[in-house]
Every structure is written in structure tokens, then in C-alpha cells.
Amino acid sequence: MIYRESGDFSETYPADSQTFPIKFDRYRYYAVLVVAFLIIPFFINDYWANAILVPFLIYAIAAIGLNILVGYCGQVSLGTGGFMAVGAYACYKLMTAFPDISIVLHILISGGITAAVVTLFGLPSLRIKGFYLAVATLAAQFFLVWLFNRVAWFYNYSASGQINAPDRTVFGYLVTGPNTEAWAKYMICLVFLTFAGIIARNMTRGSLGRKWSAIRDMDIAAEIIGVNPLSAKLSAFAISGFFIGISGALFFSVYLGAVEVGEAFGIQKSFLVLFMIIIGGLGSIFGSFAGAAFMVLLPVLLKNILVGGLGWDTALAAHLEFIIVGALIIVFLIAEPHGLAQLWRIAKEKLRLWPFPH
Amino acid sequence: MFDQPESFVTADGRTIGGVMMEMKNITLRFGGVVAIKDISFDIREGEIRAIIGPNGAGKSSMLNVISGFYNPQDGEVWYKGERRPSMKPFEVARQGIARTFQNIALFEGMSVLDNVMTGRLNHMNAGIMSQAFWYGKAQREETENREVVERVLDFLEIQHIRKTPVSRLPYGLKKRVELARALAADPKLLLLDEPMAGMNVEEKEDMSRFILDVNDEFGTTIALIEHDMSVVMDISDRVVVMDYGKKIGDGTPTDVRSNQAVIDAYLGVAHD
Ligand SMILES: Nc1ncnc2c1ncn2[C@@H]1O[C@H](COP(=O)(O)OP(=O)(O)OP(=O)(O)O)[C@@H](O)[C@H]1O
Ligand SMILES: [Mg+2]
Numbered sequence: 001m002i003y004r005e006s007g008d009f010s011e012t013y014p015a016d017s018q019t020f021p022i023k024f025d026r027y028r029y030y031a032v033l034v035v036a037f038l039i040i041p042f043f044i045n046d047y048w049a050n051a052i053l054v055p056f057l058i059y060a061i062a063a064i065g066l067n068i069l070v071g072y073c074g075q076v077s078l079g080t081g082g083f084m085a086v087g088a089y090a091c092y093k094l095m096t097a098f099p100d101i102s103i104v105l106h107i108l109i110s111g112g113i114t115a116a117v118v119t120l121f122g123l124p125s126l127r128i129k130g131f132y133l134a135v136a137t138l139a140a141q142f143f144l145v146w147l148f149n150r151v152a153w154f155y156n157y158s159a160s161g162q163i164n165a166p167d168r169t170v171f172g173y174l175v176t177g178p179n180t181e182a183w184a185k186y187m188i189c190l191v192f193l194t195f196a197g198i199i200a201r202n203m204t205r206g207s208l209g210r211k212w213s214a215i216r217d218m219d220i221a222a223e224i225i226g227v228n229p230l231s232a233k234l235s236a237f238a239i240s241g242f243f244i245g246i247s248g249a250l251f252f253s254v255y256l257g258a259v260e261v262g263e264a265f266g267i268q269k270s271f272l273v274l275f276m277i278i279i280g281g282l283g284s285i286f287g288s289f290a291g292a293a294f295m296v297l298l299p300v301l302l303k304n305i306l307v308g309g310l311g312w313d314t315a316l317a318a319h320l321e322f323i324i325v326g327a328l329i330i331v332f333l334i335a336e337p338h339g340l341a342q343l344w345r346i347a348k349e350k351l352r353l354w355p356f357p358h
Numbered sequence: 359m360f361d362q363p364e365s366f367v368t369a370d371g372r373t374i375g376g377v378m379m380e381m382k383n384i385t386l387r388f389g390g391v392v393a394i395k396d397i398s399f400d401i402r403e404g405e406i407r408a409i410i411g412p413n414g415a416g417k418s419s420m421l422n423v424i425s426g427f428y429n430p431q432d433g434e435v436w437y438k439g440e441r442r443p444s445m446k447p448f449e450v451a452r453q454g455i456a457r458t459f460q461n462i463a464l465f466e467g468m469s470v471l472d473n474v475m476t477g478r479l480n481h482m483n484a485g486i487m488s489q490a491f492w493y494g495k496a497q498r499e500e501t502e503n504r505e506v507v508e509r510v511l512d513f514l515e516i517q518h519i520r521k522t523p524v525s526r527l528p529y530g531l532k533k534r535v536e537l538a539r540a541l542a543a544d545p546k547l548l549l550l551d552e553p554m555a556g557m558n559v560e561e562k563e564d565m566s567r568f569i570l571d572v573n574d575e576f577g578t579t580i581a582l583i584e585h586d587m588s589v590v591m592d593i594s595d596r597v598v599v600m601d602y603g604k605k606i607g608d609g610t611p612t613d614v615r616s617n618q619a620v621i622d623a624y625l626g627v628a629h630d
Contacts, residue, residue, distance in 0.1 A: 013504040014497065145424075202492040206500060207482040214476050217465035224425060224463070225543060226451035226480040235486075283467065 019201055021206035036190055041183040049182035050255075056296045058250045059197045063276040063288035065243030070274070071282035072204055073236035074216025075125050079118075079137035081269030082144030083241055085261050086114045087248025089154050092163040095176075095253065098154055103168040103175060107192070107249045114245020115238040122237030124231055141270055148261040162260050165253040176253045185254050186267050192250060201285050203239065212236050213283070275325060279332055281341030290340040298324065365403070368595055369610070375403025377436075379424065379547060384433035386419055393419040394430065395603040401547065407581045408590045408611075411600035412623060413572055417583045418460055420600070421549050424581070425457050432480055450472035452480055458536045460552045460583075464524045470535050472522040473511060477542030478503040483512035510542045513575075514568060530561045534568075541572060548572070550582040554589060562586065566593050591615065599623070 020026040044053065062084060069075050077083075090110035095103065121140040125133050148154050155163045167177035174180045175188045203209055211232040214222035219229055252259045259265075272295060280291020299321050306312040306320065332339050365375045377447060379401040386394040393416045401407045409417045422428045423435070426447040435442045437453065445453075456477070465473050481609050482503060484496035511517045519527065524535055533553060540548055553569065554562045569592055572578050586592050591611040599607035599614055601623040607614045614620055 009515055013508075015503045017500060017504070199490045202496070203486075203489050204490070206489045206496050207479055207484065208486070208489050209478060210472060210476050213468055213472070214465050214479075217467045220427075220447075220478075221459070221463035221465065223447040224451055224457055224459075225476050225539065226448050227476075228446075228448050 002038070017205060019205070033194075036194075041187055043340065044186050045183045046182045049186050051300055052296060054185050054189055054255050056292055057186070057193045058247050058255055059273065059276060059296060060289050060292040061189075061193050061250070062244050062247035062273045063280065063292045064196050064200045064285060065240045065247065066273050067277045067280075067282065067284070067288045068200060068204070068212070068238050068243070069240035071277055071284065071287070072216065072238075073208060073212035073233060075122070075233060075236060076130060076134040077137040077240075078134050078267070078270045078274070079121060079140040079144070080244055081265040081267055081274045082141040083114055083118050083121075083244045084251060084269060085144055085148055085265035086117045086241075087111060087245030088198065088252035088259055088265065089148050089163065089261075090114065091249035091253050092156075092259075093154070095166055095168065099166070102170065104170060104188075107246055107253070110249040111242040111246040114248065115241040118241025118244065119234050119238045122234055125233050125237070138267075138270075141267055145261050145265060151328075160260075162258050163252065164258045165256075168253070176257070180254070180259060188254055189250055192246055196246065196287070197238030197285060200239075200243070200288075204285065208235065216283075264346065275329055277339075279325075279328055279339055281339030282337060284341035286344070287339050287341030290344070294340065295325070372405075372595060374405045376597060377401070378403045378438060379488050380421070380436040381420075382434040382436065384420070384423060384430045384435070385427055386416070386423060386430045387479070389502075392603050394423070394600075395430070397600070397603075397605045398433075399598045399605065399608055401579060401581050402596075404573070404577055404579055405595040406593055407579075407582065408594035408597045409583045409600065410585070410587070410590055410597060410614075411606075414602075415600040416603040417600055418551055421457065421581070421583065425455060425549060426451075448482065451543070454544075454546035455538035456543040456547075457549035458533070458540050458551060458553060460555065462529075462532045462536055464532055464536055464539070466525045468521075469521050469523055470516060470527070470538075471507065473524055473535055474507045474538045474542050475503065475533075477510075477539040478507060480543060481506075506544070507542050510538050513571070514538050514541070530557055533557070533565070537565075537568065541576075544576075545578060548578050548580045550580065551587065552583050554584060554586060562589060569593060 015021065020029055032284060040053070062080060066077060066080055069077050087110045090113040091106050094101070094106040094109060098106070102250070119136060126284050128136065149161065152161075155161055158164075165176040167174055167179065169175065170184075170188060173184050175184050204212070211222070212235075213227045214225065214227055215229060215232050215236075222232070223229060248265070251264070256264060276291035276295045279294055281287025282291070299318075301323075302317050302321050303314070306317040307314055336342055365373055368371050377400045381400070382398050384394050384397050385392070409420060411417050419428060419496070424429050426445045426449065429444045440625070465476065468476075472549055482499050482568075484499050488494050488496040491539075508517070513521055514537060516531065516534055516538060519531065524532060527535065536552070537553065540550075550569070554565050557565060569580060575578055582594070594611060596609060597607070597611055597614045598605060599617070599620045606619040606623055607617045609617070
């Protein structure tokens, strides 16, 4: 038996409500942390950082944010791209206006500003649901991109209309700007993702998370047990916005360095993050990681195998990617709404019994 | 005999307190439909109050008025000696009124434990930072409220299914989980809309016993809607009878059973 929970009983309520009640899971979690923090930084190179690891880390933060809103609280949003743009532009304005203040603080404040903006766009959710809310957030998406394109103040009146991240350091090491080393980019994103994951997990297992899930599952019943739908929904929008804003700030300052809003934060981005949580698993923090990894890895794998290995045309490989993602979305939506996270859970259940299935 | 403002002792020796909730001349209309027509009645501290009547009589509508889902066009709701302004359901809940629904309203995506834990939400107020980092109050109140919930699960004999997703439970158990969620809130007044509908005899007996025990052990005042007359006669202290939105009877089970208007209303109406 590889995976076991027998003989592994929780004896206290705190032990029972911890994140990884099963020892084996806990050890694996520590192992992942050790590899991520102590091993990868020494082996990472530019290709791995830029093509896979850094985008994965940043998208995972965005996916956690969106999952809180959609997966936990049941409020649809198609505005993720625009909300990431808020984080990016807030970060840019802060970096240029207060060059002496730590970039870490700027990124956090950008998250806070995005939280406020997203909460504002969440107000209609008190009246409208489902499809109509999706349309309202879609409007937010287009409005925000238009705003950052139109109002020159946001890009400091630069001639190109782009924003560029100046050099900033943390503990003396460059983390933004073109001369940043791969490990430093990776590290700062990893730290933010680790905190995002822990905080999101804590919030979703406690009273806040139960309020959100109650609203998602049945808002009438949620009200009858004393949940104020206004504050429950808006808190989900705010916290979701906080994480999405941080991911947008990192995407601009650490990953891309230079951003043109329509290109970096267009509607495709909203769908990309939404696909991540659908494929990864709605209402699951682990699913947010899995979905982000999947959507980042898929095009890289296809490109390496089909274009690099079999000599396919690049455009053809890109089309195949669309087809695969589209098909998977349909499969997951119909057959497994809880995504990869659920498949993982089922696999674990099987393993737990293996080799004696009965 | 029910005009006394203060407590009294019933024929079977149960002590009933003063008026807790009073509905005064309630009228509720849905467009042209008058669901409740000028009804007044009260609910007293510590009693089990039944609301009966044929289908469509307006019983659920009455509970919905009490719990704040509907605002009556006319009439006043008095709670604990004060006139209640029009309130949202969550505000009513925070006054210590919990309920269950005729059609079960559980959170299907959550486990039994989480469903019942939601009943404690009004007793939990850890700040956002404490929740984010899971230290101090958030952790403490989770444990404290978990203990309360475990006692409720134990009381209703559903401890063994605490980790089961409610969507996998059979109907009878779902009803019990819904009662557990309402009980976990530690309500002063508990409203039950047909808690035994669709149950077999044995399940009904269990449920009756739970309702009596809740009333007995926690002193919870209970207002319930029920179609099964034998159950109503067995467990309730006083009964309100409704028909076509009007009140046609109010009194002890014995009074009501011998009331001609009530007998007429029930004649020819098929009930299971
Ligand atoms: N939301 C609503 N909109 C319109 N009409 C309603 C609404 N709720 C109830 N009614 C009407 O009010 C009347 C009373 O309904 P109610 O559900 O209160 O009856 P009930 O006594 O609970 O019946 P049952 O025993 O079938 O549950 C019915 O005619 C019903 O159609
Ligand atoms: Mg009814």
C-alpha cells in the first residue's frame, strides 16, 4: 500500500480541520516546498523560468483568486484580464511615483487597489446572477482595457502607450527589469504564490469560506442561517480581486517587464484563467494549481513534440491546442465539474485501497 | 384560557411561558391571490405550536412572514414585546429564529459537518487577518463551534455521517441534517415546515422524539407545520388551523379536534 490513512486518526478537532489531515499528504506537501524553495532555484535557467515556471506561479495566483469567486462563492466573472490590468497599472504607478518604497509593498498595495475595484464591479451581483453577471463582468473587462489605453495618466504619458517596469530590488537582488536573473524572478513569484495558497486555504476552510459556499449552493438557505448576502458576495469579490491584482502586478513587473494592455490583459486572459479553474477544479485550491500547470504546460509540450519533434507547422500546433483545450473544457464541464483535483482525489481513493480493492 | 399574559401549566403538566411572538392582523397578497387574510395568533415561550390546514391554506406563507422572506401588506409582527420593523431573512436569523424548509434547502456541495457548521456562522466573528493566517480567534472559534456542532450531531444521531456530502444522503437523513443546521444556531424560536413530510412511520417517530427532546432539553420554542394529525395531536401544545388563508381554529389539540369549522375544512380534502 503506497497511500494509507488507516491508523491515522485525528484525535482533536483542530487536528481534524487541518489542511492535510493524512500524514502522507502532509509529508508530500513538505517535500514539494523543499523542492520548490531549496532545489529548483539552483537549477533554474532562463528558458524554464520564462516558458514554464514563472507564468505557472503567476497564473496559479490568478486562478486561486478567480476560484474563490467562481468556485467557492459561485459568482461568474469574465473580467479577470481587466482586473489583472488594474493590478499591473497600479503597480506601475506606485513603482514610478514612490521609487524608494519596496516593490513587495507595491505589489501588495496593487492587490488592495484591485480588491477595491473588483468589489465595485461586484456590486451588480447583488441583483443579477449567472449569465447576466457574466455579461456585466465582461463589460468591466472591456471598459478597463479601454480605460488603460485611453487615459494617458495611467501610462505616464509615454509615447508608446506602453508601461515599462523599472529596476527594483529585494534584499539587494534585482527582481524587476531586463537584467533580472531567472532564479530571482522565480523566487519572488514563488513566495507570493505560497502565501496566496496558504491564505486562500485558511479562508476557505473557516467561517468565511462556509459563507461563500453557502451563497453558492443556495442563497435563500444562506440567508436563513444569517448570512448577509451583500457582505458575503462582496468579500469574495474583494479577496478574489486582491489575489488577481497581485498576479497582474507580478505579470507586468516581474514576468513581462513591458506591457501593452490590450495584448497582455485582453479578454483571452479572462478565458485562460477561467479555463484553468474549470480544468483544474472549481472550489479547490489544489485545482487552481493543477489547472494553471496544465494550461501553461500544454502549449509548451505541444510545441516541443509536434513542432520540434515531428516537424509540424507552428500554426497547426496552435490550432490543435485550441481543439484540445476546447474538448477538455466540454468534457470537464459535463463529466467532472470538479476537474483534475477530483480525478486526483479519486486516484487517491483507489490507491488507498490498492492492492485490495474491496 | 389563553388570554393569560403570563405562564401557565397545560393539562399534561407542561409549563408554557409568556407571549414570545405575536402576529397581529397579518394579510399577505401575491397579486390577486390572498395567501393570508387578517390572521392573528401568538407563540408562547417554551411551547410547541402547530400550524395545520389543507394544501394551499397559507401555512408556509405564514412561516415565510415570520422569517422575513415575505413582508405582509397589512399587520404587525411583535417579537419579545417589541414591534418588529420589516426585516431581511438574515436579520431575523440573527434575532435567534431558525427554520427548516418544506423542500429541503441544504448546501448540496458541502459535507454534513460543513452544513451544520454553517448554522454556527452567527456565533463566529473572527477578523479577516485571523482567518487568513489561521491563528488566534479563527482557530479558537472553529474548535469551540465544532464542539457545539458535534453535540448537535450526537443529539440527532448523525455523527457517523459527518463527513458525507449531503447530496449522497437519503431524504429522511437530509431532513435531519437540516434540523441539525437549524439547531446548531442555538435558536430561541425554531420554525419547522413539514419536518416529517415523506417519511415512513418509523422515521416520523424518530423525528417526533427529536422535536420533543429539543423542546425539552434546550427549552426551544417550536412552531411547526404538519399534515399528519396524529403527530400534531401527540406533540403540540396548541394548534392554529388555517384554511384558504383564514384562521378557522386556535386552541389545544383537543379543542381543535372538536371544532366544527375544522372538521368541515378537513372533510373531503385528501390527506396522506
Ligand atoms: N411566492 C408566491 N407567489 C405567488 N403565490 C404564492 C407564493 N407563495 C405562495 N403562494 C400562494 O399562496 C397560497 C398559500 O400557499 P402556501 O405555500 O403558504 O400554502 P401551504 O399551506 O403551505 O400549502 P402546502 O400544504 O401545500 O404546503 C397558495 O395559493 C399559493 O399558490
Ligand atoms: Mg407549505
